[in-house]
Amino acid sequence: MSKEIIKIEDLTREFTMGAETVRALRGVSFTVKEGEFVTIMGSSGSGKSTLLNILGCLDNPTSGTYKIDGVEMKDLSKNQLATIRNEKIGFIFQSYNLLARTSALENVELPLFYNSKVSSEVRRESALKALKMVGLEERMDHTPSQLSGGQQQRVAIARSLVNNPVMILADEATGNLDTRTAYEIMSIFQELNEQGITIVFVTHEPDIATFSSRTIVLKDGNIIRDQKNDKVQSAAYELAKLPKQDH
Template structure:
């Protein structure tokens, strides 16, 4: 993949959260899922978000992924404040700037690997219809599935499915890849190879945000953000990785 993201704003910040809160109304009870979170993720960073369940890490992921809007605060994704955007605009940002990778792969079972990669391209007009198939094939090649693009999801192993999902996430050349427990449904060995794939993508300049509760998985990132009770508790830098890279 030669194309590195150019969608972020000039200062190189892909995600910029300023004092973001998210409050859910659960019946009569107000649940403060995020409580004054400020976070900056720069271009080409590999960030892991860690925290136990209920800590608010999923809410943070949903906000970064533009699936939801913050209750208060500012949230810039690739330079756009998404707090006030319409559903339609939000969908467009998701399509252009975000690439989701899920724990359960979430491929469309009735269409081939190639068509699964093509699908997000048909939602967003970043690439012209004539380029799309070629591009999808290239991406599948990069994730190591060049030989299996005509296969349907049920004909692929778990690791292969996740590779297709990653290829799908890359389809529209997004600013950031959001991976929610991407190795959670895979055995250790396959999980490791997927993490290697993320790392190599990161080395090509991709910004990756990985949500996990597994410290071994988080250890692959440059920076680990620990979330607890809706706040960022602390951030640790993985020097081994950073040093190795510099």
């Protein structure tokens, strides 16, 4: 029995907009075990991004409990949360969020800058290794503006990997990419998942969900479906099936 990485119970999140209170999450509970590849699906406004932000310790729930590796997040200070984000979580954004005019390598190194235990040699080595995993080692000196969207997202993935996180959280990571590039990215995620990294992936595209081992569907802040996926598709195989691109 593998251990529970994420355990949330009765999580709610409310935003106050003037006099109105928007309830983005209305009591969500689930657990994610080590090595799972979970997709969270739902239409726009269903609360999936809010949920992911809470899972990524970027936002705090209004009520309910959230434990990572058995540690209650509510009890941690701002600085301790920063350390959790730094050492345990890799976060990937829809809009890549790379630092402009900064090389791919330095972008990947960024999280390690905030970890004083890592020396500059180790930092560079780890960043190179992470870039190699996403197949961009020969582009390490390129700045984001010199990279395609897919390549930028791969740099972002490398950045999320660089600190050996226990889980990677991706917020619509393929949302800005065409099908082919999206499948390339998904095959990278599947590879990482095979290496044992837990992945939580937010998307609204059903075909992306077929690459994961479990799908949670949210609607209006509630879970309406949570099911294992028995027939996990291989992104690499699907990619091969796509018509070849003309060059």
